Amino acid sequence: MKPKKTETKDGLLAMIRNGQQMTLRQQLLLTAQLSIPAILAELSSIVMQYIDASMVGSLGADDSASIGLVSTTLWLFGGMYNAVATGFAVQVAHLIGAKQSAEARSVLRQSLVAALLFSLSLAIVGVAISGYLPIWLGGNERIVANASRYFLIFMLGMPLLMLDFLATGMLRCSGNMKVPSALNVLMCVLDVVFNFFFIFPSHHLHLLGQDWVLPGMGMGVVGAAIGTILAESVVCCLMLWYLVTRSNELRLNQERGSFRPRAACVKRAWSIGFPMGIQHVVMCSAQIAITAIVAPLGSVAIAANSFAITAESLCYMPGYGISDAATTLVGQSMGAGRRYLMRRFAYITVTLGMVVMSVMGVLLYVAAPLMMGIMSPVAEVVELGAQCLRIEAFAEPLFAAAIVCYGVFVGAGDTLTPCWMNVGSMWAVRLTLAAVLVGSLGLAGVWVAMCVELCFRGTIFLIRLFSGRWMRRQKMVANA
Numbered sequence: 001m002k003p004k005k006t007e008t009k010d011g012l013l014a015m016i017r018n019g020q021q022m023t024l025r026q027q028l029l030l031t032a033q034l035s036i037p038a039i040l041a042e043l044s045s046i047v048m049q050y051i052d053a054s055m056v057g058s059l060g061a062d063d064s065a066s067i068g069l070v071s072t073t074l075w076l077f078g079g080m081y082n083a084v085a086t087g088f089a090v091q092v093a094h095l096i097g098a099k100q101s102a103e104a105r106s107v108l109r110q111s112l113v114a115a116l117l118f119s120l121s122l123a124i125v126g127v128a129i130s131g132y133l134p135i136w137l138g139g140n141e142r143i144v145a146n147a148s149r150y151f152l153i154f155m156l157g158m159p160l161l162m163l164d165f166l167a168t169g170m171l172r173c174s175g176n177m178k179v180p181s182a183l184n185v186l187m188c189v190l191d192v193v194f195n196f197f198f199i200f201p202s203h204h205l206h207l208l209g210q211d212w213v214l215p216g217m218g219m220g221v222v223g224a225a226i227g228t229i230l231a232e233s234v235v236c237c238l239m240l241w242y243l244v245t246r247s248n249e250l251r252l253n254q255e256r257g258s259f260r261p262r263a264a265c266v267k268r269a270w271s272i273g274f275p276m277g278i279q280h281v282v283m284c285s286a287q288i289a290i291t292a293i294v295a296p297l298g299s300v301a302i303a304a305n306s307f308a309i310t311a312e313s314l315c316y317m318p319g320y321g322i323s324d325a326a327t328t329l330v331g332q333s334m335g336a337g338r339r340y341l342m343r344r345f346a347y348i349t350v351t352l353g354m355v356v357m358s359v360m361g362v363l364l365y366v367a368a369p370l371m372m373g374i375m376s377p378v379a380e381v382v383e384l385g386a387q388c389l390r391i392e393a394f395a396e397p398l399f400a401a402a403i404v405c406y407g408v409f410v411g412a413g414d415t416l417t418p419c420w421m422n423v424g425s426m427w428a429v430r431l432t433l434a435a436v437l438v439g440s441l442g443l444a445g446v447w448v449a450m451c452v453e454l455c456f457r458g459t460i461f462l463i464r465l466f467s468g469r470w471m472r473r474q475k476m477v478a479n480a
Helices: 009-017 024-057 062-095 100-128 144-154 159-173 178-199 218-245 263-297 299-334 339-375 379-411 416-441 443-467
Strands: 200-205 212-218
Touching: 009 024, 009 212, 009 299, 024 062, 024 178, 024 218, 024 299, 024 339, 062 100, 062 144, 062 159, 062 218, 062 263, 062 299, 062 379, 100 144, 100 263, 144 159, 144 218, 159 178, 159 218, 159 299, 178 218, 178 299, 212 299, 212 416, 263 299, 263 416, 263 443, 299 339, 299 379, 299 443, 339 379, 339 443, 379 443, 416 443
Parallel strands: none
Antiparallel strands: 200 212
């Protein structure tokens, strides 16, 4: 039996745009329909990171440390790309909510050119500093060369990652969570296959009574970067193809239009994305500073820190999936002028995020040694990483509040104040405490600082959510 139209995702989203009243059951159902695919995609991404980490971890602590050393800088660049993509995607959510589909497609055309130009410029900067970055970060001579090569390869592939971020954001803000989620799962599968081939040399496998030769390039850390970039490239092409030819709301073969970025559209993207970009730069700079604090502790601490961050992401990535759903629901409700519905979806998604991540926090505490053991065979790395994870587990509920509240605020186009809240919390609380505690507690002190800061950040985000100040921004539905 087919579900009623008012129970399908498209039917429920249409109720928002058409000004129809929605019951609490319908609001919860729509939230679940948008959140579940996004959560599954985020979890599959973490599985990919786990497998990547275990593959590289099997090579030894130095190879693991070479990736961990530059990972925060890659997050910095990726965060700026994501900010640009979000600046355009939120406009699309508002325009679709206001039933201005032609204007939404115009924003998409302009964003493709603007985003590509921005990503190429930033990639050039990354390539230029790739040889110096590991030295600036305090890496020892055993890991500098591999860290530099890993970073360089990633920066060469960043323009494709930018387009992938953009296409994913556009589809999600239009209400389509399934396609980008499915393609992200595909990326995880491809990443495992490509990485296995590029990281390890050819070797024999005895299976079903026969000897099989598994081909491999034996490129180690460099192979990990190549494999991941190839997987992202394949998915980027598929994502763009679906967006421009198959998306109900955004496919570009419905009418002709200019791809030239216009000042009004770029200005609106700037007003949303610039605070997010500054936030990512400043917060990732803090992460880089923390990496520099950890680096003198040695390769074991660097590897344990990097692996623990990957392991912890299993807990918080569901929060980011729910945050994506919150951005779509609040953004389309805002475009439709449904202020009461905006608030309802905000409260529903934040509550859901806190419940899910609380459960994940319990699992993190219990399974910390197992999670670390999957990624590294080095006993010292496993023991130290598990200690850090059990400290962090206590922060997960309020970390969820910060993550999902931020998605709510982005959907409303309110990014400036949350930007300063994130930045202030990171620099004034986490970095200061980490610098103080690392001397007496080592890496555990850094993670105590992280736990305290995330609890503080979640608290101030909840205060802003309940104040309603994030709802004061005017919707952006002017002609594109």
